[in-house]
Amino acid sequence: MTDDNDRPRYMISVAAELVGMHPQTLRIYEQKGLVRPKRTAGNTRLYSDSDVERLRLIQQLTSEVGLNLVGVARVLHMEDELRRLRRRLERMEHEMRRSLEEVHRSYRRDLVLYQPPKPPISRN
């Protein structure tokens, strides 16, 4: 997950080449807060692979979907939110199943302890 996909690698001309965009466009995207490449000590932008991937996503949203840059920012943020909610929902489903089983197990333990030795418990 957090491997070196985030390591700053490419300067702007390379990154632009990778995604087939104008370097100036990438600068505009940064200015509007759509990507946040790191900088060298000499103030040169360095794009990570994650940044490049994000650029491709932005490209898709603008050129194919037709969003303007405000829309791209908004949609990217809302997609994060959606992913978060879906994950949370899924985890809650698991948690729910787990808890129910846990309770069942706990009570069955009690039942075993307390059951009279003679008649076996009949279960359906």
Place this chain on the structure above:
Amino acid sequence: MTDDNDRPRYMISVAAELVGMHPQTLRIYEQKGLVRPKRTAGNTRLYSDSDVERLRLIQQLTSEVGLNLVGVARVLHMEDELRRLRRRLERMEHEMRRSLEEVHRSYRRDLVLYQPPKPPISRN
């Protein structure tokens, strides 16, 4: 909820007046699928109060937020999705609590049936 907020009421000039927009703009919005006013037999658009409210929302997203129309459509749709997920999450929380209590109650009933009359149940 589904009272007469959905009843077709205002023709385009009135609706446009209500929200302070150009009638032609409303036609464009319909053409792009952002609002779907009903029509009279004579093909005249009739906007409901819900439609008018939606128009105000669209107005906010375009003029204040700065979205283009594609963005408005997308954002409106994603907001619906977000609301749906949040509601579902909330209902699941309730359901989880309810189920757990239910199971507890069910087992306690059993415990009463099965507990031996002599030694009292010791609990930690």
Place this chain on the structure above:
DNA sequence: AGCACGTTCACGTGGCGTGAGGGTCC
């Protein structure tokens, strides 16, 4: 010294709002 970087400004294109023209329904 040279090349790619940095920023700022200028231009072209396209989306969107607004208006006009012409036809149709009450």
Place this chain on the structure above:
DNA sequence: AGGACCCTCACGCCACGTGAACGTGC
């Protein structure tokens, strides 16, 4: 017949992408 509706076309403005100019870092 008049007025508001319908639709289509035309114009203006602004956002965005692209390029040029000029300065700076390696």
